[in-house]
Amino acid sequence: MKLGKMSLYLGVDVGSVSTNLVVINGESEVVDKLYLRTSGQPINALRTGMKMLSSKFGQNTVIRGVGTTGSGRQLASVIIGADIVKNEITTHAVAAQMLVPDVKTILEIGGQDSKIIILKNGVVYDFAMNTVCAAGTGSFLDRQAARLEIAIEDFGAYALKSNSPVRIAGRCAVFAESDMIHKQQTGHSTEDIINGLCEALVRNYINNLAKGKDLEDTIVFQGGVAANVGIVAAFERALGKKIIIPKYYDVMGAYGAALIAKEKIEKSSQGSNFYGFGAAENEYKARSIECNDCSNLCEVIEITSNNEVLARWGDRCGKWSSVVKKDKEIVG
Amino acid sequence: MSKKVGIPRALFYYNYFPLWNTFFEELGAEIVVSRNTTKKTIDEGSKSCVDEACLPIKVFYGHVIELKDKVDFLLIPRFTSVSRGEYICPKFGGLPDMIRNTITGLPEIIDVDVDLWKNGSNPLISAFEVGGYFTNERRKIRKAYRKAIESFTEYRSEVKKGVLPEDILSKKLRLIKKIDEPRLNIALIGHSYNVYDNYVNMDMVNKLKNNGVNILTIDMVSSKVIKEKVKNLSKKMFWNYGTRAIGSTMHFLDKKDIDGIIYLMSFGCGIDSFVSDLIERRVRRKKELPFIVLTIDEHSGEAGMDTRIEAFIDMIRWRKKGENNISAYG
Numbered sequence: 001m002k003l004g005k006m007s008l009y010l011g012v013d014v015g016s017v018s019t020n021l022v023v024i025n026g027e028s029e030v031v032d033k034l035y036l037r038t039s040g041q042p043i044n045a046l047r048t049g050m051k052m053l054s055s056k057f058g059q060n061t062v063i064r065g066v067g068t069t070g071s072g073r074q075l076a077s078v079i080i081g082a083d084i085v086k087n088e089i090t091t092h093a094v095a096a097q098m099l100v101p102d103v104k105t106i107l108e109i110g111g112q113d114s115k116i117i118i119l120k121n122g123v124v125y126d127f128a129m130n131t132v133c134a135a136g137t138g139s140f141l142d143r144q145a146a147r148l149e150i151a152i153e154d155f156g157a158y159a160l161k162s163n164s165p166v167r168i169a170g171r172c173a174v175f176a177e178s179d180m181i182h183k184q185q186t187g188h189s190t191e192d193i194i195n196g197l198c199e200a201l202v203r204n205y206i207n208n209l210a211k212g213k214d215l216e217d218t219i220v221f222q223g224g225v226a227a228n229v230g231i232v233a234a235f236e237r238a239l240g241k242k243i244i245i246p247k248y249y250d251v252m253g254a255y256g257a258a259l260i261a262k263e264k265i266e267k268s269s270q271g272s273n274f275y276g277f278g279a280a281e282n283e284y285k286a287r288s289i290e291c292n293d294c295s296n297l298c299e300v301i302e303i304t305s306n307n308e309v310l311a312r313w314g315d316r317c318g319k320w321s322s323v324v325k326k327d328k329e330i331v332g
Numbered sequence: 333m334s335k336k337v338g339i340p341r342a343l344f345y346y347n348y349f350p351l352w353n354t355f356f357e358e359l360g361a362e363i364v365v366s367r368n369t370t371k372k373t374i375d376e377g378s379k380s381c382v383d384e385a386c387l388p389i390k391v392f393y394g395h396v397i398e399l400k401d402k403v404d405f406l407l408i409p410r411f412t413s414v415s416r417g418e419y420i421c422p423k424f425g426g427l428p429d430m431i432r433n434t435i436t437g438l439p440e441i442i443d444v445d446v447d448l449w450k451n452g453s454n455p456l457i458s459a460f461e462v463g464g465y466f467t468n469e470r471r472k473i474r475k476a477y478r479k480a481i482e483s484f485t486e487y488r489s490e491v492k493k494g495v496l497p498e499d500i501l502s503k504k505l506r507l508i509k510k511i512d513e514p515r516l517n518i519a520l521i522g523h524s525y526n527v528y529d530n531y532v533n534m535d536m537v538n539k540l541k542n543n544g545v546n547i548l549t550i551d552m553v554s555s556k557v558i559k560e561k562v563k564n565l566s567k568k569m570f571w572n573y574g575t576r577a578i579g580s581t582m583h584f585l586d587k588k589d590i591d592g593i594i595y596l597m598s599f600g601c602g603i604d605s606f607v608s609d610l611i612e613r614r615v616r617r618k619k620e621l622p623f624i625v626l627t628i629d630e631h632s633g634e635a636g637m638d639t640r641i642e643a644f645i646d647m648i649r650w651r652k653k654g655e656n657n658i659s660a661y662g
Contacts, residue, residue: 071635089643090650113636124647126622129640212616295372296531316535 006031008057009065009265010274011258012046012080013091013251014038014072017111017138018224019045021053022254024262028098032056033251035224038111042072043284046079050280058277065265066274067091067257071112078303078311079284081275083261091256093117093124096220098259099246104216107235107243108252109205109225111138116209118216128209136201136208138225140173144180144197148190152228155194159230162195170200198230202238215239222249282306291315334362335466338403338439340395341366343388343424344411346497346524347551351484352407355459358476359466364403366395369531373398374630380434386600387629388525389423389430391532396431400438405465406431407442409458413449418572421603440465491551496537498528516648519548519584521577521611522596523604526628533596533628534637543645548590553580574607581611585618592622592648599629622648 008031013020019042021034034052038045067084068076069091077085092115096103106117114137118126130137145152166188169175176197183193219241225231226249236243248255265272282305289300298315312320337356339345345365356363366373369391377394399406408431411424423430428443442465444458456477463473491497518540526533527549540547558579562569569575584590593615597604608625615623624644626637 071639087639087642087646089639090646123650123653124643125620125651127643127647128624129636212612295367295370297371316531 006061007064008061009258009262010053010063010067010080011091011254011256011261012049012066012068012076012082013070013088013253013257014042014046014068014076015070015111015253016113017142018250019049019070019072020251020254021049022248022251022258023053023057024255024258026262028259028262030248030255033248033254035250038072042075043079043286046076047280047284050080050277054277054280063272063274063276065258065261065272067259067261067264069253069257074311074313075286075303079275080279081273083273084257084264086257086260088113088253089115089117089124089127089129091253091260092222093119093256094259095248095252095256096222096246097122098255099248100218100220100244102218103220103244105219107205107219107221108223109137109221109231110223110253111142113137114205114209114223116205116213116215118213126213128211128213130208136170136173136176136204138223140176141197141201141225141228144177147177148194150190150194156198156228156230156232158191159195159198159228160233162189162191164192165199166192166196168193168196168200170197170204176200195230195234198228198234199238201231202234206238215241217241218244220244220246222246222252224250226250284310288314289320291320293319334360335405336362336364336403337442338364338366338396338399338406340392340399340406340408341368342392342395342529343427343525344409346501346528348484349501350487351480353480354483355462355476355480356466358479359463359472361405361466364399366398369394369529371531373531378630382430382434384600385423385430386598387532388523388598388601389427390630391525391529392427393431393435396435396438400435403439405440405442406438407462410443410445412445412447413572414446415448415572415575416451417449417568418575419449419570420572421601488551491549492554494546494548494552496528496547496549497524497551498530498537501528513544513649514652516543516545516591516645517548517589518545518648519581519590519593520596521550521581521593523573523598523601524549524551526596526598534634536596536626536637536641539638539641540645543641545645548584550576550580553583557583571603571607573603574610577607578611578614581614585615585621590621591652592624592644594644595623595625597625597627599627622651 007026009024011022017038019036019038022030023032025031034049036045036049066080066082068082069086069088073085092108096106104119108115114130116128117124142152145155166183169179180193221243226245232243285304287302289302291298291300296316300312300314300320302312303310315321339352353363373391373394376397377390381390381393408428410428411420413419428441442462444461446458459477460473490500520527537547558576561579561582562575595608595611597608615621626640
């Protein structure tokens with residue numbers, strides 16, 4: 001790809017299952033996107049992503065602003081130097097509005113979280129996230145696909161081939177799994193069981209998250225699970241409405257983070273905090289320390305690079321994190 | 333040597349400590365309060381408590397364990413009702429027995445009955461019973477009770493002015509981070525022992541304060557206002573907490589300067605499961621006010637809670653800016 005010395009913005013979403021990077025230009029268009037598996041090692045995933053982007057854009061571009069989001073947003077911000085650190089609700093809403101301006105309802109199912117966001121007059125009006133457990137999220141589907149020895153990419157297509165759906169308990173992942181095993185033993189086809197699972201997940205989502213909310217058109221479905229055609233079909237059946245899958249459905253969080261970073265930088269006269277693509281080349285070490293100074297026994301996380309402490313968090317009293325707090329405050 | 337009374341820093345400590353403290357002081361007892369809840373409190377509490385109990389009860393257990401070898405008495409009143417015609421959570425009524433049957437090596441437990449359900453019931457009777465552990469002089473107990481009510485009234489009126497109980501009880505003023513955004517007023521509805529125990533609620537109060545939020549709680553609304561508000565309900569609430577939670581929510585809904593309502597709920601709490609739903613319906617019917625239910629349990633990972641709090645505050649600020657036609661979420 002041939003690019004001039006372009007001004008670009010980077011958005012990074014470090015999630016439980018995937019780490020996504022999105023590069024946008026001054027017109028808010030996506031120039032490049034990466035969807036990488038976190039595989040429980042967010043720092044490695046981030047480095048891989050940064051290297052890939054560096055070899056592509058390295059010399060010819062200037063990254064003018066960086067935003068991070070996802071459950072690993074703080075970690076990512078420390079490693080690459082972010083201008084904004086934003087929660088996933090806000091970034092998902094911003095990205096959806098950019099791609100589908102008249103969106104009213106956002107369904108989002110990721111690796112560990114599921115969310116519903118309701119917009120009115122162009123602002124977030126209401127939202128809900130799954131409560132205590134992660135039943136019915138992407139990581140559960142992943143696990144079931146692996147158990148049935150079906151590639152997760154093909155999972156949804158199986159559901160579409162079903163003739164008669166089987167009812168699977170969807171309220172709890174453990175119940176769902178034992179229910180699926182029972183249905184397998186009694187001879188139901190894999191297609192029907194997978195379709196039953198898709199319906200169970202959607203039923204659970206609607207009961208749990210959408211309870212008491214009006215799901216008005218236009219409805220957008222995003223997050224990694226939106227790739228699953230079986231779930232999409234189950235949603236359309238349950239809601240009786242058409243569902244739009246935005247073009248960059250799997251990296252919407254990162255896209256939103258890039259958009260917010262861009263807005264912030266354009267408004268302020270400050271430069272970016274970005275450490276450069278090279279920053280990811282450094283060795284980063286994360287270690288956890290159990291502080292024994294009081295009976296809270298906080299699990300403090302410490303990020304170091306070349307023996308220099310970059311950040312610490314996880315302490316209740318602030319004694320560990322305040323040591324490395326620089327002039328730059330990290331706010332949500 | 334004066335007798336030592338242990339008061340667990342849990343459950344109704346947050347409602348009644350000033351009352352208990354003055355009462356025992358007047359009787360010449362030494363008061364020992366357990367320290368703030370820590371991870372250890374919860375660990376030890378959940379080890380000795382039945383699994384099905386809610387987090388606040390487990391926390392109470394942890395505080396009892398911390399105190400039991402340090403005191404001559406433990407104050408664990410058997411609360412059945414704290415207001416006419418209304419009950420409270422049945423676990424309070426069973427608490428002294430639960431503790432006795434699961435923890436060994438306990439000091440004597442002061443498990444006075446507090447039941448104000450019936451007309452004509454008088455808390456002074458309970459006070460005489462408790463006072464009897466320390467003195468035979470009825471006059472002295474009567475005086476201690478009067479003083480205790482005085483300091484309780486003073487405490488309540490401070491809270492009604494908008495001071496958080498936790499700030500009064502811990503007698504320290506916290507440094508609050510200055511932010512540029514306009515301050516928000518958010519009502520935080522929940523049981524006192526969840527709202528004011530900063531370990532249990534994952535430091536929610538300070539997180540909100542640091543995001544430029546003034547917090548309003550049930551205890552800041554006078555019982556007169558609450559009584560007035562709940563008159564409109566089709567049916568009387570069964571629980572004292574339910575009445576106060578719904579009444580104060582109705583009051584907050586009528587106020588013009590409230591920017592949002594957070595319902596803090598304990599996982600597995602029967603009362604919360606009803607009350608949170610009743611409140612949610614009422615809020616959504618009445619007004620387009622940002623509302624969220626946050627659930628706490630034994631999780632120690634704070635990321636989920638932080639995301640929800642941040643997103644909630646973002647939503648409120650974004651909505652406010654939307655009203656003024658300024659686009660920004662950053």
